[in-house]
Amino acid sequence: MGNPLLEKDIVATIGEQKYYVEVVWRNGSFFMDEPKNIDGQDLGPDPYTTLLASLAGCTLSTLRMYISRKGWNIPEIKVVLNMQQEPNPLHTLIKREIIFPDSIDADLKDRLLNIARKCPVSRILENHISIDTLII
Structure with a gap:
């Protein structure tokens, strides 16, 4: 590892x-x-809120870094998150809405969606996670 x-x-x-x-x-x-x-x-915050806040912060930071690098004028981005679970088998669905100003066209929104999906926390949550727990 x-x-x-x-x-x-x-x-x-x-x-x-x-x-x-x-x-x-x-x-x-x-x-x-x-x-x-x-x-x-x-x-x-409760543990679920903290988990979603991590995804929100990473999404926004990743988008801001990309937008700044490109020199685009997008003064504010908002992320709205929630999640739901189905019990048998356990499946968690995180719903993430990214809200840009109305002036941003659909092609640019699609491009930014692809960037948001590449944020490190998204990549962690969308892949296999193992938890190695020790009792000391």
Whole structure:
């Protein structure tokens, strides 16, 4: 297997407060929680939201990098995401809508869609993933 993608490991910790998780990353920390309707306190994003936020951030950053390199004037791009699951067998469908200004023509939108599909997080999620878990 190749080298790690992150320069420092992400470390997450939970104490006695149900669902409240502190996540420490290379440059700080953030908290994750669950919504109140399932006994969380809603003090941070839930795991599904965090996963989709990763896809949104990667999609937008990849598009911005490409658009900037081409010198195109596209001042704002928006991504709307959600997901649904079918249980047997488990299948997850992520719905991603990329919204550009009305001034962008269909050919350019198609070109940018191909770029969005190449963002690193899209490529990870659309391919085989293995999780190697150790108990220490």
